[in-house]
Amino acid sequence: MFQRLCPQGGSHDFSPSLQFWALATIPPSVTNDLSVLPEDFDYTASISFLDVRESLPSIDPENLSPQNVLDILLHLFKQKPGFVDRGHETNNKETAWVNAFLFRLNPGIDADGMEAFVVEVIGSSVDKMANLH
16 A cells, blocks of 8 residues: 655555645655656745746736646746656646646745745655656
């Protein structure tokens, strides 16, 4: 059975009740082919609506398409050292897949009182991990 990491440490059986964890890692037990495993990478990120408008002017942060969600996630991850895109795909107007992990852009208010998106790791897919390149 696939297990997932959680913020309190350890692991729990995968269930419909999903939790957020800051560092998304793929346990070696998930696949026997270690060449497709991305290295540990901190996927935590956030971006203000203003920064979305400045950095990605074709995107309206108040009216996202599935492609917009993916574009924002890739924009954020590519700014972090060590990110390697091993595969991605659109999902819906809130979530997208990157490196076999499903991410959600949660709208909220940042520390400066501005509207922003915070990246949340929703889960992962063993099938998608097998197809990483």
